[in-house]
Amino acid sequence: MIGVNKVILIGHLGKDPEVRTFENGSKKVTFPLATSETYKDKDGNRKELTEWHNIVCWRNLADIAEKFLRKGRLLYVEGRLRNRTWEDANGAKHYFTDVEASGFTMLGGKDDDKPTEKQIEQTEPVSFVDNGSDLPF
Numbered sequence: 313m314i315g316v317n318k319v320i321l322i323g324h325l326g327k328d329p330e331v332r333t334f335e336n337g338s339k340k341v342t343f344p345l346a347t348s349e350t351y352k353d354k355d356g357n358r359k360e361l362t363e364w365h366n367i368v369c370w371r372n373l374a375d376i377a378e379k380f381l382r383k384g385r386l387l388y389v390e391g392r393l394r395n396r397t398w399e400d401a402n403g404a405k406h407y408f409t410d411v412e413a414s415g416f417t418m419l420g421g422k423d424d425d426k427p428t429e430k431q432i433e434q435t436e437p438v439s440f441v442d443n444g445s446d447l448p449f
Contacts, residue, residue: 317392319411321365322419323347325385329369331378339374343367343381345389345411368394368410380418388417 326344333339348362367389369377381387391413398406 319389319391319393321345321347321387321389321411323365323387323389325381325383325387326364327383329377329381331374338371339378341369341374341377341381342410343377345387366408366410367391367413369413369416373413373415377413377416386419388419389413390415 323345326346329341329343331339331341345365345367346362347365348360350358350360353359389411391411394410394412396408396410398408400406
């Protein structure tokens, strides 16, 4: 059976990336990404809905994320969904969904947290793609 597991997001980083380095030297970087959409409710009032996504970068992509990404940065992310389950000390199961990034493009100006439309037009996006080997575990 053939399936597709592809995620494409454009949003702002909710905080600076968190870095974890493993004994073998491999890196894992995680950060929250906020995507927002606006709509009008039945009374015609404008509403905004924000979703938070947990992004995970591995290996070389993690190195780049650690070096260049900061809170507020506008980012285009491509990747796939990964579901995890863990059990706490009380025996309760917890479910967690991550977006495992295969690449990302930094949008907007180099130092801008929230770039203007003019800045986006004048700035070339910088893209990074992970073409590394299997995960370190």
